[in-house]
Amino acid sequence: MPGNLIGERFVTMSFGESHGTCIGTVIDGCPPGLALTESDIQKELDKRKPGQSVITTQRKEADKVSIISGLFNNLTTGAPICMIIWNKDSDSRSYESVKTIPRPGHSDFTSLVKYGGFSDYRGSGRFSGRLTATFVMAGAVSQKLLHDVLGIETIAYTKQIGDICIDDIQLDVAREIRYTNDTRCPNNEFAKKMSESILEARRGGDSLGGVVEAVTLGVPVGLGEPIFSSLESDLSKALFSIPAVKAVEFGSGFRGCAMLGSKNNDTFYKDQNKIMTRTNNSGGILGGLSNGMPLVIRVGFKPAASILKPQRTLNLDTGDEVELSVSGRHDPCVVPRAVPVVESMVSLVLADHAIRSGHIPAVLKS
Amino acid sequence: MPGNLIGERFVTMSFGESHGTCIGTVIDGCPPGLALTESDIQKELDKRKPGQSVITTQRKEADKVSIISGLFNNLTTGAPICMIIWNKDSDSRSYESVKTIPRPGHSDFTSLVKYGGFSDYRGSGRFSGRLTATFVMAGAVSQKLLHDVLGIETIAYTKQIGDICIDDIQLDVAREIRYTNDTRCPNNEFAKKMSESILEARRGGDSLGGVVEAVTLGVPVGLGEPIFSSLESDLSKALFSIPAVKAVEFGSGFRGCAMLGSKNNDTFYKDQNKIMTRTNNSGGILGGLSNGMPLVIRVGFKPAASILKPQRTLNLDTGDEVELSVSGRHDPCVVPRAVPVVESMVSLVLADHAIRSGHIPAVLKS
Amino acid sequence: MPGNLIGERFVTMSFGESHGTCIGTVIDGCPPGLALTESDIQKELDKRKPGQSVITTQRKEADKVSIISGLFNNLTTGAPICMIIWNKDSDSRSYESVKTIPRPGHSDFTSLVKYGGFSDYRGSGRFSGRLTATFVMAGAVSQKLLHDVLGIETIAYTKQIGDICIDDIQLDVAREIRYTNDTRCPNNEFAKKMSESILEARRGGDSLGGVVEAVTLGVPVGLGEPIFSSLESDLSKALFSIPAVKAVEFGSGFRGCAMLGSKNNDTFYKDQNKIMTRTNNSGGILGGLSNGMPLVIRVGFKPAASILKPQRTLNLDTGDEVELSVSGRHDPCVVPRAVPVVESMVSLVLADHAIRSGHIPAVLKS
């Protein structure tokens, strides 16, 4: 398969360009019988919509979804579900130069070479963060499927922005408040600090990165298809498809690499007939299979590549080094808007695996 | 596809069990015309062979490969290449108990549930680190293919064991010496410290984890198939298929998340007609596509789950908590033997992508 | 993968329903650099458009294509190409009953069971012949790709309608005239007979089937990926995806089964440095691989299932047998409109294989 689809049984194919006619996605493999409306999708899209606060890009896009196939009487039918957002507010004026003067940290240079100069470079085309809206559309369907059939819920939030990191997170609070502040942080005090930090970077013509943490509750034991389709394998593949992601870890992750086995191993016990582990350093995955504990994943985003501060780069035509200041409308930090995207990608993978393992049946009960 | 194969055009299917008749792999999609002998494979297998030093398991396996299909006159034919290692020194006596008393940190519990009690639990069966020998067999073919056709070379080494971490690495030295010491460290002084650290952990009935870093040279610009088959996506999927891996990062990785964009962006320049970047925080990947700089990947391994030190766990039959001391022959730290495995998985993914992008032709020149 | 996509490297995903909002398709894997406009697609769509003659359904659909992604400056970019036809003239009044009274020869009963009653049954939903317009959209792109890069051309035509069969076909004539008569027949005299035969069947409240033959010129030697992705395997898979197809044969086909080997074998000779065979009983495929001779494929269509003549069937609710006369607007014979569909499916498979084998490069020359 080429690269624009993901999944085995719950498959998503993304299409569209940042400054083209539209962006969209088709899902194949959603079981028939799931109650679904456009508002189920819109609710999730609104969480990553641009222009919602002072710390995001000022591009205005309502990002209104249209479901144009696969539903009948507000239920899925088993047929492919195509969803589209028509682009409205694209401004391609500032992109003519990227063909000859590639922006540092961007795909301009690599896509130019790979696609022989034919790719749509306007607004980074297929490589734009805007395409993550197609992940969210598909993710919203998978989230609803996981929730309605299995009671699975994924809660992601901003754990770190620049060097500000919150370690002590209360999941119940996170669930309630993360989408009530601009930075999608599970703690309003930290949210304020993070927000200020982003504004300060932007004032300096600079940008920040950070870390999103996702916790998934209600996962049954045994999702994952080792060896090569282990839960970590497929989750990481999906998460590294999000632009700007450069690191993924599960449970104790890199920190666990420095621990003794006796500390990192999670010991089993039984609580009201459910087998649990006392710690969760495994992040809910043992041997590539879910163990019934919460999935815990951290996703590292690099600082946004588009910055106003002048950088050196090459003029590919002349071979000269030039100074470049990236204008256009950009997020000084993509992390806050990436939070629903992480939730979506985690959900897409879990829905796929829940179908593969038979936890979600071929036809939902009416 | 079920989970035991990986790749799109250069496909590997792993089979076999730790304590069964054999372990093996079949490669489909290797282009015809590659010179290949069993010694090309054996050379790589010998790097991860057990029983080579005091810090690894004492299981004795010659791990001698037989190529039983796909070669003709010492050249690949385009037909599937099946390679087998017959198991010799398995000792299954200590595994009867894992069905009822799952070992912490292992797949015993999750695989029991997933496979309904039918899985071969002896020596962890399919979940054993021993299966990584099948990765190395396939990886050796992909390494030779990448080297002979494109001059690509992957150099992995142990960067960290427990809390001992080496930051200043000289790649030329690493290439020469990493397989000359027990820990596969690119620095003999650190190697000694790491080795002592492992022995100390074992003396305490405990285990260590660590980090393998891989650097790949000679990658052409444009490998990767965004969105969902980006180079990071497919590399991480492959690397998380290695047992005990819990974290993967590229370039500046998690560290880069705390940097300013102006510091993390790599600026372009030209050196003798090759377009380069002054730093390599991207780890050689921009927009999911290789940019011609060295790939830099770090892979985090959790401490080995099998430890002699007593741990609490459950007796699934009785529901009682019990104390368990894991006997059997195990590595106190899997990191050193994982180094060639990481090289293999990186090579498998790159060979696949080099075929997908046409950099490796359908038929090699005779 | 679920069932709504086909191909390995040139992948098509079909979506939409006969009486829904739209029908469409997304192509992933079309190389960048192909000149393409909506009129290239429309030209092919017009060949299967309904309502063009007295022998087809009276449903009026302009079937006007919109390309909504994947093009830039009238060239493909390497990104997914999404194409849509908005439905205009659907009339769903007559379909309420199919849920309880399945029409003989239709998918009503089987889809009801498979999709648990959730499928969109209006106008047969996903099972409608209307969906073949999505094959033609994708097929038009593959046809242009094959033509522009390799000079490949597929010429299909109606060989048989009911019991009227034309055996002596001149390919040059077929190329010129097949789309100038209502039945898509390569001989105007036979075309008239076939047309009368269809009208006669319709007057009797009945329907006819027939055979489409496709000949492909310019195929290079060596397309096909045996064993399981042989050219016959993948062509037949694609062709049996067309509704109403119940038989496929290559070259001498079933007739060849009764021949002696010495008669059926095609002997090699050389003509102006091209290796040819004197006969073409193989239909251009030896060992699952193209041999450079014209591909010759015959595709058998059953008589259209929708007939006005009363048939017996079941009322699923009551369990009683009832008499049913199928109203609605239907083709009394699907064969004429299937001709461009067969051309499309053949082209889709050949484009896929030409990319897999490297005959079509990853990036087209600018």
Place this chain on the structure above:
Amino acid sequence: MPGNLIGERFVTMSFGESHGTCIGTVIDGCPPGLALTESDIQKELDKRKPGQSVITTQRKEADKVSIISGLFNNLTTGAPICMIIWNKDSDSRSYESVKTIPRPGHSDFTSLVKYGGFSDYRGSGRFSGRLTATFVMAGAVSQKLLHDVLGIETIAYTKQIGDICIDDIQLDVAREIRYTNDTRCPNNEFAKKMSESILEARRGGDSLGGVVEAVTLGVPVGLGEPIFSSLESDLSKALFSIPAVKAVEFGSGFRGCAMLGSKNNDTFYKDQNKIMTRTNNSGGILGGLSNGMPLVIRVGFKPAASILKPQRTLNLDTGDEVELSVSGRHDPCVVPRAVPVVESMVSLVLADHAIRSGHIPAVLKS
């Protein structure tokens, strides 16, 4: 995927060469808990074993299977099942010439071009009918799975050899006697005629083709994944992977193309709460989905390409036409030995679809 594997959830990868070390297959996706022994496989292999009668090749191969992975306590575990037959009686002396003097009707020429001269041409290498033994190994597992879980049974038999065709077949008799005569015919009188016909062709240095018909009983309603993975699509793909197959039809097939719709449509009725059709012109498939009636498939095999009678062909080195008489040990008619191969391919596809649709669960009941 390259071409040596088939299936989506029940996947088979074939490897090995006719005159190499071995032939074999790996199954991935067989659910855990199926009782399976080597004798279950051997029983099926024995049905296609060479050298059993005067009408087949005199190559002597015991074709003894070894299962080398995936079983534990005579039950499948969910892990890949690798099965091997070691080649014993290969005689490669007569094959040196095929590189320069391609045999008419064989893959010599096409494989030479495709694989750049690197393919193993001895005994036709990967293109040998011998490889169908790998289909039978995998098919035997799928047959047992279908039988044990769903009670599905496939009965194939020789319907036609040369111009001798048996039309009136009693399935109960076919089930009993087909493997008791040399031609695998469901009628002993016809069997004798067919056998004589084959011997006569061989005496003339010639060969015959024929038709295998397969009937599958016990298929539940709703197998198949339209559009592109319809039951006909996937069955035909699998059947056209058998060497020498040039035609496939379902139900009334090509004959139905000449019928009126009112005759070809099968009318529904109810018999003891099971919904049936009075005729079975659909061959048990409506809309690409099984309808609960017996599957009826006919598979056309061309006459064997290897004949002693001199044929003209090319010397590729000199460009001259030469006369060729194909020696070596060959079947004068492949049809009888193809009967269990057809049963195997049908079973592989049905097992795959039964898993995809959930009719076979992820874990079998213990």
